[in-house]
Every structure is written in C-alpha cells, then in structure tokens.
Amino acid sequence: xxxxxxxxxxxxxxxxxxxxxxxxxxxxxxxxxxxxxxxxxxxxxxxxxxxxxxxxxxxxxxxxxxxxxxxxxxxxxxxxxxxxxxxxxxxxxxxxxxxxxxxxxxxxxxxxxxxxxxxxxxxxxxxxxxxxxxxxxxxxxxxxx
Amino acid sequence: xxxxxxxxxxxxxxxxxxxxxxxxxxxxxxxxxxxxxxxxxxxxxxxxxxxxxxxxxxxxxxxxxxxxxxxxxxxxxxxxxxxxxxxxxxxxxxxxxxxxxxxxxxxxxxxxxxxxxxxxxxxxxxxxxxxxxxxxxxxxxxxxxxxxxxxxxxxxxxxxxxxxxxxxx
Numbered sequence: 015x016x017x018x019x020x021x022x023x024x025x026x027x028x029x030x031x032x033x034x035x036x037x038x039x040x041x042x043x044x045x046x047x048x049x050x051x052x053x054x055x056x057x058x059x060x061x062x063x064x065x066x067x068x069x070x071x072x073x074x075x076x077x078x079x080x081x082x083x084x085x086x087x088x089x090x091x092x093x094x095x096x097x098x099x100x101x102x103x104x105x106x107x108x109x110x111x112x113x114x115x116x117x118x119x120x121x122x123x124x125x126x127x128x129x130x131x132x133x134x135x136x137x138x139x140x141x142x143x144x145x146x147x148x149x150x151x152x153x154x155x156x157x158x159x
Numbered sequence: 160x161x162x163x164x165x166x167x168x169x170x171x172x173x174x175x176x177x178x179x180x181x182x183x184x185x186x187x188x189x190x191x192x193x194x195x196x197x198x199x200x201x202x203x204x205x206x207x208x209x210x211x212x213x214x215x216x217x218x219x220x221x222x223x224x225x226x227x228x229x230x231x232x233x234x235x236x237x238x239x240x241x242x243x244x245x246x247x248x249x250x251x252x253x254x255x256x257x258x259x260x261x262x263x264x265x266x267x268x269x270x271x272x273x274x275x276x277x278x279x280x281x282x283x284x285x286x287x288x289x290x291x292x293x294x295x296x297x298x299x300x301x302x303x304x305x306x307x308x309x310x311x312x313x314x315x316x317x318x319x320x321x322x323x324x325x326x327x328x
Contacts, residue, residue: 093203
C-alpha cells in the first residue's frame with residue numbers, strides 16, 4: 015500500500031467513525047434533523063423488526079425515543095471494512111433509557127449492534143442500509159438517584 | 160464479589176508515546192496511525208469473535224505460539240487458547256464492549272491495554288442472570304509477515320457482579 019493510499023484509508027475510517035459519533039449525539043440530544051443528515055434519502059433501516067423506507071420513515075421511527083426523558087448511547091467496538099466508496103461497518107453501543115414506571119425510576123439497558131452499509135457521497139459518508147440488532151436488554155430499578 | 164483493590168496493585172503496563180513522538184517520524188506519523196488502527200482491529204477480532212462464537216475469527220488474532228494468562232488459568236499455544244475460549248458456548252450469550260484503549264507501537268512490537276465491560280448471560284429454569292465484569296486485556300503484539308498478532312496476553316478481572324435480569328418496566 016502506498017503512503018497516499020494508506021493516509022486516504024485512515025481519513026475515510028475516521029470520517030466513518032465520526033458519522034457514528036454524530037448519529038448517537040444527535041439521537042441523545044433529540045436533534046432529529048441531525049439524525050436525518052446521517053442517512054441517504056433512500057436509506058432503508060431494519061429496526062430489529064419494523065422496517066423504515068426512506069429518510070421520512072426513519073425519522074418518524076427514531077423520534078419515538080422522545081418518549082424517554084433521557085437516553086445515553088455509549089459507543090464501543092467499531093469495525094470497518096472499506097471497499098472504495100463503500101463500507102461495511104459494525105458498531106456496538108450500550109443504550110441506557112431512564113424512565114418512570116409505576117412511580118419508580120427504571121433504567122432500560124440494551125446491548126445494541128448497528129450493521130451498516132455506508133456510501134461516500136458529495137455530502138460525505140452516509141448510511142444507506144442499516145440493520146439494528148438488540149442483542150440483550152435488562153430493566154434495572156434505580157434504588158437512589 | 161471481589162472487593163475493590165488499591166490502585167497501586169494494578170499492573171504497570173504502558174509508557175505511552177506522546178504526540179510529539181509520532182510527529183517526529185519522517186512520514187509524519189502515518190505508519191504509526193496505520194499500525195494503531197491495525198492493532199485495534201486485532202483486539203476487536205478476538206472480542207467480537209467470542210460474541211459471534213466465530214472461533215476462526217478469534218484465532219486470527221493470535222500467534223501460533225501465543226500464551227494467554229486468563230484470570231483462572233494459563234494456556235500456551237493457539238489450540239489450548241481457543242479450547243479455553245470455547246467455554247463461552249456454555250453461556251446463553253456474551254457481549255464484550257471495548258472502552259478505554261492505550262496503544263504503544265515500537266517498530267515491530269506493540270503493547271496494548273484495553274478496558275472491556277462484559278455481559279455474560281446465564282439462563283436456567285429458575286432465573287436469568289447477567290454476570291457483569293470489568294476486564295482489562297494487556298496484550299503484547301508482534302508484527303509477523305506484515306500482520307499484527309498477539310504473542311502474550313494477560314486478562315485481569317478488576318470487578319464483577321451478578322445481577323438478576325428483569326425485562327419488565
């Protein structure tokens with residue numbers, strides 16, 4: 015691999031990582047316009063069951079997270095397989111959603127994986143297809159806060 | 160459950176390269192950055208490999224003559240290491256989340272410290288529990304024929320707790 019090619023790959027990997035960081039940040043801040051900027055207009059997302067076709071449906075589904083007063087997506091493992099202007103990306107995140115059930119605070123904690131097909135466009139790297147996998151979840155009462 | 164141990168008892172592991180060390184390289188540090196990315200991928204391969212039960216993917220992280228000090232046992236050689244790792248198949252699921260990571264590259268060897276929080280789920284007829292642990296992986300890697308591989312790995316368990324799983328509420 016030539017030096018220029020190696021540098022180009024590093025820049026692309028960083029841009030892809032940055033896209034994921036901006037996605038989680040936008041979701042947790044309820045900035046749904048920012049969420050929309052992460053996807054191609056014709057993107058398809060499988061939310062581990064419900065399928066959203068196109069940016070409008072994706073935003074409508076994602077905005078349901080507004081039911082929870084707060085959410086935190088803690089991003090972890092991030093695997094990138096680059097092929098030219100396409101990339102397959104797998105990202106782990108632990109999502110903590112705090113809610114109130116029967117007068118008690120509860121944390122709904124989930125282990126999520128995002129399996130993304132990304133594409134490099136004039137607007138930078140964007141998500142074209144996504145499969146979201148809920149690997150595990152648990153519901154923990156908050157004893158004190 | 161293990162009690163917290165004093166900070167001083169933690170193995171001293173890394174002397175980190177400073178940004179200046181990277182910037183001083185003739186190529187502006189591009190090779191060091193590429194090596195860091197490759198080394199991170201080695202770590203992800205063995206952790207994600209365990210979660211997927213893909214032992215071929217796991218094995219691709221280790222040198223054939225690698226040694227691993229697991230918290231309970233030491234395994235020498237790739238076959239013994241992978242045999243031990245197959246223990247995860249007894250669990251309903253495992254999940255290894257990668258967090259803090261410090262990487263020090265020296266030419267053809269690297270020292271890597273990785274924090275991981277893990278969830279090991281056990282399901283029985285009586286109850287479902289998550290064994291949640293804070294692990295650190297202390298890796299010595301070598302570059303062999305252009306590929307980074309783990310030569311020696313020490314896994315420390317810094318904390319652990321067992322929590323009943325409820326999915327209501």
